[in-house]
Amino acid sequence: MPSPRSPARLSPWPSLLLLGLTAARPVQAAEPERVSYALIIANNASLDPKQAALRYADDDGARYFELFAPQARDTVLLSVLDAETQARHPGLAARTQPPTRAALKESLARLNTKMAEDRKAGRAPVLYFIFTGHGQRGPAGEGTVSLLDGPFNRSDLYSQVITPSPASFIHLIVDACDSYFFVNARGSLPIGPAQTAAVTQHLASRELDRYPQVGVVLSTSSARESHEWSTISAGVFSHQVRSALAGAADVNRDGRVEYSELTAFIAAASQGVEDVRGKLDIFARPPPLDRSAPLSDLGRSTGLGYLLVPEGLGGRMWVEDTRGVRVADFHKERERPLVLALPPDRSYYLRTEGREARLKVARAGAVVDAGGLAWSTSVVASRGAMEEAFRDKLFGVAFGPSFYSGYVASLGEPPVAMDEGPDLSP
Amino acid sequence: MLLPLALMLSLGAMPPGAVCVGERLVLVPFDSVALPRPEGRHTEEAVRRAVARTPGICLEPRKETVERLVALGGKQRACADDACRAEELKAYGTKWLLHGRVLGLGGQRTVALTLVGADGHEARSTFSVPTLEAGAEEAAAKAFGSLWQGRGPQREAAEKTLRPLPMVLLGTGAAALVAGVGFGMAARATEKRLSEGNGGCEGEGETFRRCFADGLRRGERQSLAANGLLGAGALLGAGGTLLLVWELP
Numbered sequence: 001m002p003s004p005r006s007p008a009r010l011s012p013w014p015s016l017l018l019l020g021l022t023a024a025r026p027v028q029a030a031e032p033e034r035v036s037y038a039l040i041i042a043n044n045a046s047l048d049p050k051q052a053a054l055r056y057a058d059d060d061g062a063r064y065f066e067l068f069a070p071q072a073r074d075t076v077l078l079s080v081l082d083a084e085t086q087a088r089h090p091g092l093a094a095r096t097q098p099p100t101r102a103a104l105k106e107s108l109a110r111l112n113t114k115m116a117e118d119r120k121a122g123r124a125p126v127l128y129f130i131f132t133g134h135g136q137r138g139p140a141g142e143g144t145v146s147l148l149d150g151p152f153n154r155s156d157l158y159s160q161v162i163t164p165s166p167a168s169f170i171h172l173i174v175d176a177c178d179s180y181f182f183v184n185a186r187g188s189l190p191i192g193p194a195q196t197a198a199v200t201q202h203l204a205s206r207e208l209d210r211y212p213q214v215g216v217v218l219s220t221s222s223a224r225e226s227h228e229w230s231t232i233s234a235g236v237f238s239h240q241v242r243s244a245l246a247g248a249a250d251v252n253r254d255g256r257v258e259y260s261e262l263t264a265f266i267a268a269a270s271q272g273v274e275d276v277r278g279k280l281d282i283f284a285r286p287p288p289l290d291r292s293a294p295l296s297d298l299g300r301s302t303g304l305g306y307l308l309v310p311e312g313l314g315g316r317m318w319v320e321d322t323r324g325v326r327v328a329d330f331h332k333e334r335e336r337p338l339v340l341a342l343p344p345d346r347s348y349y350l351r352t353e354g355r356e357a358r359l360k361v362a363r364a365g366a367v368v369d370a371g372g373l374a375w376s377t378s379v380v381a382s383r384g385a386m387e388e389a390f391r392d393k394l395f396g397v398a399f400g401p402s403f404y405s406g407y408v409a410s411l412g413e414p415p416v417a418m419d420e421g422p423d424l425s426p
Numbered sequence: 427m428l429l430p431l432a433l434m435l436s437l438g439a440m441p442p443g444a445v446c447v448g449e450r451l452v453l454v455p456f457d458s459v460a461l462p463r464p465e466g467r468h469t470e471e472a473v474r475r476a477v478a479r480t481p482g483i484c485l486e487p488r489k490e491t492v493e494r495l496v497a498l499g500g501k502q503r504a505c506a507d508d509a510c511r512a513e514e515l516k517a518y519g520t521k522w523l524l525h526g527r528v529l530g531l532g533g534q535r536t537v538a539l540t541l542v543g544a545d546g547h548e549a550r551s552t553f554s555v556p557t558l559e560a561g562a563e564e565a566a567a568k569a570f571g572s573l574w575q576g577r578g579p580q581r582e583a584a585e586k587t588l589r590p591l592p593m594v595l596l597g598t599g600a601a602a603l604v605a606g607v608g609f610g611m612a613a614r615a616t617e618k619r620l621s622e623g624n625g626g627c628e629g630e631g632e633t634f635r636r637c638f639a640d641g642l643r644r645g646e647r648q649s650l651a652a653n654g655l656l657g658a659g660a661l662l663g664a665g666g667t668l669l670l671v672w673e674l675p
Contacts, residue, residue, distance in 0.1 A: 191542070256460075301534075302532050311505075314506075340532075365534050367552050368552075422455040424496060
């Protein structure tokens with residue numbers, strides 16, 4: 001005789017009711033898995049003999065590679081690294097190809113094949129197309145960027161990169177002179193947030209809007225070389241973009257860096273720089289298809305490690321690895337935590353004015369809590385007026401919800417949903 | 427003399443677990459990064475369970491902590507030094523504060539714990555949360571245990587040996603009191619029997635006298651034992667009560 005608690009005596013109705021309720025609920029479509037690909041072109045040389053070669057475009061390329069390689073399915077770096085950069089990034093030169101039209105075409109074909117396979121498998125491939133180097137505006141007003149063997153112009157960008165790409169989303173990040181004209185056909189440069197609405201309207205009929213899956217982040221400054229900073233051995237714009245993508249721009253702590261967060265972060269970082277040579281102008285437009293599409297998602301499974309900078313630590317801070325590569329800069333509000341994604345298997349210094357702490361990101365997925373680090377005194381020196389302007393003013397303004405809210409309000413853009421803090425329900 | 431007995435009876439009447447003997451600890455509701463709030467709360471509950479079952483800790487119920495946090499303005503302080511953290515502890519009215527943050531980074535779940543002591547000094551630990559529910563609690567117990575071992579009260583070991591003593595004293599005292607009362611009642615019954623009629627003795631002369639004298643001696647012994655036991659019970663009870671009060675946090 002079965003006991004009263006025997007499963008044989010259980011009524012089937014609760015199970016059937018539960019099953020019915022489950023079936024009655026609307027089925028939420030699972031978001032397709034996003035897979036990333038990065039194509040990075042970094043070229044110090046210029047096709048114009050009157051333009052001086054850049055010093056750090058190749059360094060920027062190498063650093064973009066180190067940021068994307070652990071999280072992308074395939075990362076391509078087209079660059080000729082100079083001796084200093086090769087010494088700083090041992091082994092990386094063997095993984096590069098020259099920034100030529102042929103190499104670019106071949107790389108694009110390979111990535112497109114992989115992305116097409118992803119689409120077939122139900123995944124959502126995302127392509128990051130990154131250029132750092134010289135650019136200029138041609139006689140016809142068409143922007144070009146310099147490859148080793150010739151210019152790569154706006155028409156090439158559309159016909160060879162954007163149009164044939166099977167990517168679900170394409171993020172164009174361009175750090176070059178006149179890069180605005182490399183992506184857009186015509187129009188006056190946006191000078192500040194007040195003109196953004198006018199520029200956006202102006203661009204509505206332009207070519208870019210035919211590709212709603214494409215988002216762009218451009219440095220619209222006219223002189224790339226004046227925005228290189230020897231202290232960080234990198235271009236200032238590219239360094240800010242990498243800092244933002246690493247997580248410093250994640251204002252609402254959801255792990256995602258959206259376009260509005262990135263632009264607000266760069267605006268805060270550049271706000272204190274009064275020297276016109278150091279002023280950065282940027283243009284950013286999220287993909288119209290999904291204006292909340294993240295440029296970076298720290299929640300995704302990647303090969304990166306993480307540094308948690310908790311409340312209590314604040315002010316202007318930066319992370320440098322033991323090779324001397326400046327990985328990220330930020331000005332943190334003391335009241336909120338910040339998480340930075342860092343390439344694993346190496347040691348870093350977390351620095352602030354006069355103090356530094358050494359840390360090691362031992363493996364992918366490891367989280368280092370900066371609150372438990374041992375700090376010691378340090379000295380940072382730099383020379384020159386421009387150096388001082390960057391050193392003293394860049395990242396001089398704290399970035400947080402207050403700055404972000406004001407910035408996006410001035411642009412008239414919808415803000416990201418702010419973090420509500422801990423759950424205080426009983 | 428009846429105080430220890432009353433105390434024992436009142437302690438016995440309380441539901442089990444109502445009196446927590448140990449260090450009072452407040453676990454502040456966890457914050458989360460790159461993770462939805464419900465998942466952060468879920469992980470917080472696992473850590474809360476792990477902390478609650480740590481010997482020597484009296485964890486403040488979440489409801490009370492939330493009420494206190496709301497009364498403090500709903501926001502936690504962003505302290506940079508020990509003095510600020512010590513002030514924060516005072517505001518919470520506790521000697522130990524446990525902060526936590528649940529991070530959903532790189533497709534994994536990690537918890538960063540910070541234990542703050544009364545002096546404002548903090549100790550930190552991070553641990554990965556396994557996908558299985560039981561695993562989460564175990565991982566939390568291990569991580570918190572390492573923090574507590576290093577930062578917990580140094581007299582914890584001494585407490586482990588001292589803690590049973592008050593209860594043993596109280597128990598022995600109560601037993602002595604009960605036995606004393608028993609002997610007292612027996613002595614009283616003997617006295618009553620001897621003071622009425624023949625005191626239960628039969629016969630006459632020497633036989634009767636011997637029987638009556640035996641009854642008197644038995645009554646004396648019972649009375650002596652009752653007094654001794656009641657005195658010892660009172661002493662043991664008072665000692666146990668004193669020790670118990672001394673050890674209460």
